Amino acid sequence: PALGLFLFTIAREPLRIIILIAGAFFWLVSLLLSSLIWFIAVKASDPRDEALQRGLLIFGVIFSVLLQEVFRFLYYKLLRKAIEGLVALSEDGCSPISIQQMAYVAGVGFGLMSGAFSMINLLADALGPGTVGIHGDSQLYFLTSAFMTMVLIFLHTFWGILFFHGCEHRRWWEIAAVVVMHLAVSGSTFCNPLYVGSLVPSYLLMAIAAVWAYLLSGGSAQNVRRFLLCK
Amino acid sequence: MTELSAHLPQFQHGQLTENFPDNHLSNTNDTSERRRHENSERRRNDNPDSETNGQPQNNIQQVVEQDEEEDEELTLKYGAKHVIMLFVPVTLCMVVVVATIKSVSFYTRKDGQLIYTPFTEETETVGQRALNSILNAAIMISVIIVMTILLVVLYKYRCYKVIHGWLIISSLLLLFFFSFIYLGEVFKTYNVAMDYITVALIIWNFGVVGMICIHWKGPLRLQQAYLIMISALMALVFIKYLPEWTAWLILAVISVYDLVAVLCPKGPLRMLVETAQERNETLFPALIYSSTMIWLVNMAEEDPEAQRKASKNSTYDKQANQTQNEDPEADDGGFSQEWQQQRDNRIGPIESTPESRAAVQALPSNSQSSEDPEERGVKLGLGDFIFYSVLVGKASATASGDWNTTLACFVAILIGLCLTLLLLAIFKKALPALPISITFGLVFYFATDNLVQPFMDQLAFHQFYI
Numbered sequence: 068p069a070l071g072l073f074l075f076t077i078a079r080e081p082l083r084i085i086i087l088i089a090g091a092f093f094w095l096v097s098l099l100l101s102s103l104i105w106f107i108a109v110k111a112s113d114p115r116d117e118a119l120q121r122g123l124l125i126f127g128v129i130f131s132v133l134l135q136e137v138f139r140f141l142y143y144k145l146l147r148k149a150i151e152g153l154v155a156l157s158e159d160g161c162s163p164i165s166i167q168q169m170a171y172v173a174g175v176g177f178g179l180m181s182g183a184f185s186m187i188n189l190l191a192d193a194l195g196p197g198t199v200g201i202h203g204d205s206q207l208y209f210l211t212s213a214f215m216t217m218v219l220i221f222l223h224t225f226w227g228i229l230f231f232h233g234c235e236h237r238r239w240w241e242i243a244a245v246v247v248m249h250l251a252v253s254g255s256t257f258c259n260p261l262y263v264g265s266l267v268p269s270y271l272l273m274a275i276a277a278v279w280a281y282l283l284s285g286g287s288a289q290n291v292r293r294f295l296l297c298k
Numbered sequence: 299m300t301e302l303s304a305h306l307p308q309f310q311h312g313q314l315t316e317n318f319p320d321n322h323l324s325n326t327n328d329t330s331e332r333r334r335h336e337n338s339e340r341r342r343n344d345n346p347d348s349e350t351n352g353q354p355q356n357n358i359q360q361v362v363e364q365d366e367e368e369d370e371e372l373t374l375k376y377g378a379k380h381v382i383m384l385f386v387p388v389t390l391c392m393v394v395v396v397a398t399i400k401s402v403s404f405y406t407r408k409d410g411q412l413i414y415t416p417f418t419e420e421t422e423t424v425g426q427r428a429l430n431s432i433l434n435a436a437i438m439i440s441v442i443i444v445m446t447i448l449l450v451v452l453y454k455y456r457c458y459k460v461i462h463g464w465l466i467i468s469s470l471l472l473l474f475f476f477s478f479i480y481l482g483e484v485f486k487t488y489n490v491a492m493d494y495i496t497v498a499l500i501i502w503n504f505g506v507v508g509m510i511c512i513h514w515k516g517p518l519r520l521q522q523a524y525l526i527m528i529s530a531l532m533a534l535v536f537i538k539y540l541p542e543w544t545a546w547l548i549l550a551v552i553s554v555y556d557l558v559a560v561l562c563p564k565g566p567l568r569m570l571v572e573t574a575q576e577r578n579e580t581l582f583p584a585l586i587y588s589s590t591m592i593w594l595v596n597m598a599e600e601d602p603e604a605q606r607k608a609s610k611n612s613t614y615d616k617q618a619n620q621t622q623n624e625d626p627e628a629d630d631g632g633f634s635q636e637w638q639q640q641r642d643n644r645i646g647p648i649e650s651t652p653e654s655r656a657a658v659q660a661l662p663s664n665s666q667s668s669e670d671p672e673e674r675g676v677k678l679g680l681g682d683f684i685f686y687s688v689l690v691g692k693a694s695a696t697a698s699g700d701w702n703t704t705l706a707c708f709v710a711i712l713i714g715l716c717l718t719l720l721l722l723a724i725f726k727k728a729l730p731a732l733p734i735s736i737t738f739g740l741v742f743y744f745a746t747d748n749l750v751q752p753f754m755d756q757l758a759f760h761q762f763y764i
Contacts, residue, residue: 089716095742099745099749180709183705
């Protein structure tokens with residue numbers, strides 16, 4: 068689905084592609100920094116202590132989430148500056164791309180990168196022979212991973228829109244809500260492999276975020292109805 | 299500078315290509331007009347806009363320039379489009395290289411090393427290995443420097459025939475021999491039976507069409523496709539025959555050299571561009587990839603450069619030919635004959651790489667009629683393609699993080715390319731395309747491989763999501 072989003076909405080305009088790649092780059096940098104922190108923490112601790120390792124991992128995840136949001140904010144700042152430049156350059160005095168479009172594209176960039184990093188090794192391994200969950204782990208590993216990744220990509224997209232909108236209108240509670248949601252989703256994955264604990268809340272949160280983002284972007288129930296009835 | 303890089307020894311290719319303004323966004327009309335006059339030497343002045351300001355070489359009849367401001371605006375406005383025009387081929391090249399590396403094991407087997415890197419890396423101590431790789435890189439770089447200087451000298455003394463012949467032999471080698479090997483390995487991997495006659499027919503057709511497309515006229519898309527394929531082949535050769543540490547060292551040193559050679563006033567590539575501009579000639583068909591070749595496609599309108607040359611009563615017929623030749627996006631780095639003599643064929647192609655690294659330069663607008671700004675394209679040296687692909691290919695071949703690392707390097711290189719194009723639009727001079735992208739790529743490769751990989755592994759194991 069994310070690839071479909073990309074193809075239909077972004078691939079047409081070069082500016083969006085650049086913003087997308089830059090968004091992916093920012094996510095990557097945040098991941099780099101957070102894994103650096105985690106790595107240092109692991110090296111400094113006892114590798115044999117299982118509980119400690121798990122605790123460190125959790126700490127790493129939370130830190131990474133916070134860093135991602137920080138980088139989303141930085142990216143927002145960069146895009147604001149870029150928009151001013153674009154406006155100055157364009158002929159008719161208005162930017163060829165609006166901040167909402169940028170928010171959307173940035174969200175997709177973040178999401179794609181995050182999804183790619185989560186899934187790609189899994190996919191490569193899935194091509195080979197093997198049995199899922201042979202050691203007593205869940206047999207639904209691949210399926211749940213796929214669904215989780217998809218929901219995460221969508222969530223990043225919506226969070227991008229919400230986040231940028233919050234920054235634009237200086238509504239700090241929106242930004243805080245995004246951060247809290249992100250933490251909640253990541254936190255819910257801690258209960259894996261008890262999948263009901265992670266997938267269901269994630270999808271619920273995604274639905275909420277989707278509706279919220281839609282409303283923020285100017286949609287309304289009437290639009291949906293008209294769209295569905297193909298008017 | 300990469301302009302001549304095609305002719306210059308392949309080693310230099312890294313440097314050569316970079317020297318040229320790698321990314322020169324196509325400019326507005328002004329530039330094209332100016333370019334028309336300046337023509338070939340433009341490599342250095344990628345930005346037509348900036349040229350009027352900074353370049354003393356605009357001694358040729360300058361067309362009345364439009365407002366500089368307008369140029370800049372238009373340049374940047376179309377900048378995004380040109381960035382994408384460069385993104386696509388770079389991405390394609392990288393995809394081809396990664397796909398081949400992943401599937402065909404031939405390119406990851408160690409079958410010996412090139413003569414250019416005589417020191418082996420299978421040593422007993424780490425220190426010895428480091429020393430060997432440093433020596434290897436030093437040898438390679440010095441070969442490249444020598445070749446670049448040789449090319450500059452050849453160009454200065456107008457030995458065009460030599461350069462031309464060199465280029466042709468290189469492209470012949472690349473198109474026929476390397477694709478033959480490549481095809482053979484692909485067949486072996488997929489266990490496809492094939493007889494020699496069919497293979498001969500395929501390779502023959504492929505090679506001949508390639509030669510025609512690159513050195514003469516041909517559809518733009520086909521030319522671009524051929525250049526991409528050639529770059530991919532070269533990159534694969536590099537990946538196969540360079541040992542680990544040497545490869546990374548070479549990448550790093552070549553970025554530095556590129557930076558130096560393009561921007562320093564005494565750098566060989568810079569001198570090359572200046573000479574070419576003084577003579578008001580197109581640079582010898584360096585290996586460059588151009589995103590638009592309008593004049594090629596538009597057969598009715600002759601090559602503007604050729605026309606201009608004719609009108610200027612150029613004394614060098616070759617120039618006209620070369621202009622024609624230059625239209626194709628750069629021969630593949632022109633394998634030098636010396637290489638062939640010295641080493642087995644496999645080494646040969648290396649030479650072309652330096653050449654292919656012609657810096658990107660804005661293609662002088664060729665049309666004498668009013669040009670559509672959209673048509674102007676950007677040029678990027680083939681050497682840049684090759685080195686980017688080498689980086690990504692090595693990342694996918696030897697990284698423990700596998701796809702994560704490959705993806706990270708890919709994004710890093712694209713961002714580097716974006717930044718370079720942005721700088722090009724700001725400075726409007728010839729810029730090296732390698733340093734920024736390669737630096738980003740290297741940083742991300744090592745960081746992702748060592749830091750991110752364990753983290754992601756653990757996350758995936760517990761199925762946490764960040």
